[in-house]
Structures are given as structure tokens and as C-alpha cells.
Amino acid sequence: MASSSRKDHRREARERLRAEREAEARRARLRGRLLVGGALAAVLAVAVGVGAYAAGRAGPGKSEAAGKPFLRPAHTAGEDGVVVPYGRADAKDVVSVWLDPRCPFCANVETGLGPALKEQADAGTYRVEYHFATFLDGGLGGKGSKRALNALGAAVNESPQKFMDYLRVLYKNHPSEETDDRFGSTDTLLDLAGQVPGLRTPDFDRAVEELSYMPWVDKVSKAFGESGKRGTPSVEVNGKEVGVLSGRGEAVSPEAFAQLVAANRRS
Secondary structure, three states: OHHHHHHHHHHHHHHHHHHHHHHHHHHHHHOOOOOEEOOEEOEEEOOOOOOEEEOOOOOOOOOOOOOOOOOOOOOOEOHHHOEEEEOOOOOOOEEEEEEOOOOHHHHHHHHHHHHHHHHHHHOOOOEEEEEEOOHHHHHHOOOHHHHHHHHHHHHHHHOHHHHHHHHHHHHHOOOOOOOOOHHHOHHHHHHHHOOOOOOOOHHHHHHHHHOOOHHHHHHHHHHHHOOOOOOOOEEEEOOEEEOOEOOOOOEOOHHHHHHHHHHOOOO
């Protein structure tokens, strides 16, 4: 009886461990994809399994934009410049990408696919259009999403090339956890900008230090909230959403993404 009881306990322990691993895997697949719906914030369990956090509102709350004039960065598109395009304006095909600067799954997409996106845009295969969200600031507290986006606005104002290079540097140096508000530090953003040749101009530094593009950041954030997108990262090819994350939260390969583009190209 004692032997049977020990076996039962071991079996139950194995089953609990398996269930916990499966639950953690599900949370990992969902992590970073926060639901945003108007004034309502959906709740998503943190992957480590300790509690939950709510997605913040996409629009401005206690905004650092208060009292600042609206400045639209050069080289942006759409109403109020809420879209950052890269590539030929006459490209027939368009790849649209939605990212939150603090989202680690967005970092996986950008570090995994960013070089291929840039290469294909440079070759004229398609144009890339970047859209940004900043809801993680509201959901987790902190300022990193908006301040990083302000810095990206300063970078695209310098040139689309410097924007692309800075975006890659930010995500290459991305904190592993959304709760790490590393990008809320002006010094960090400026130090990372030093890795992009020619980016640290007086105008760029001033815009980062003085948060010059925060009114633009709020408009970009609001546009995401009104877009109907349910989370980040999100990628569309000619308006059709395509899956770019594996079940483990890693980006698909550039070759697999090229197949997705080919399957959704305009005739």
C-alpha cells in the first residue's frame, strides 16, 4: 500500500508539473499581445505566472506632451505623420508593422526580420510602413514606450535610414522583461543612439532631452487605439494580417516570411 501511495504521489507530481509547463507555454505565446478596447483594458497573465497586468489606454493620460507644440517629424506619412514609411513610395506591395517599443515579442520580430525587411525595401520589393503603440506604459507603469517613440521620431526626422538603424539598435538592446523601463531613461536612449553613425546631432539630442515629439507620440498612440489592432506585434502584407511568431514567441525565418509576402502580393 505504501509503495502504491508513493507511486500515486509521484504520478500526481508529474501531472502537476506537466500542467504547469503547458500553462506557462500558453502564457508565453500570449505574452505581449495585450487586448486594447477603448476605455476597457484586457488583463493578461505575466509569463512568469505571478499575477496579471492590464493593458493601458492607448491615448494620452498624464502626458509629457502637455504644453508642447505639435511637431511632425520629417519623412512621416498619414494624417499627422502617424506612419513611418521606409522604401520606395511607388512600391506596389506594402508590409505594415505594428510595434510597442517595450514589447519583447516585438523585439523578436524586429531583430529576426528587421534586416530582411530593410533589405527587401531597399531593393524595391515592397515598402515597409511602421505603426507604433505605447500601451505598455499604461499597463505596467513607466515611460519607456513613449520616450523611445519620441526618440524614434527624432531619428526619422534626421532620415529614414537613421530611423531604421536606431530601431534595430533599440530592439537589439531591449530589456528582456516588459516591466524593465530601461527606455524611460534619456541617458540610455542617447547612449544607444551613439551606436548609429551621425545620429547624435544637436537637433536629435535636444528632441530626446526636451521630449519635443511627445505630442506626435500621443497622436501615434491614439491612432493605434483606433486601428482595431488587438496587440503587438502585428504584421500585414497588403492589408492581410500574417503570422510572424512561432508558438515559442520567436520570429519566423526570413525565408518563411518571404513566402508569406509572395502569397499575398498584389497581382
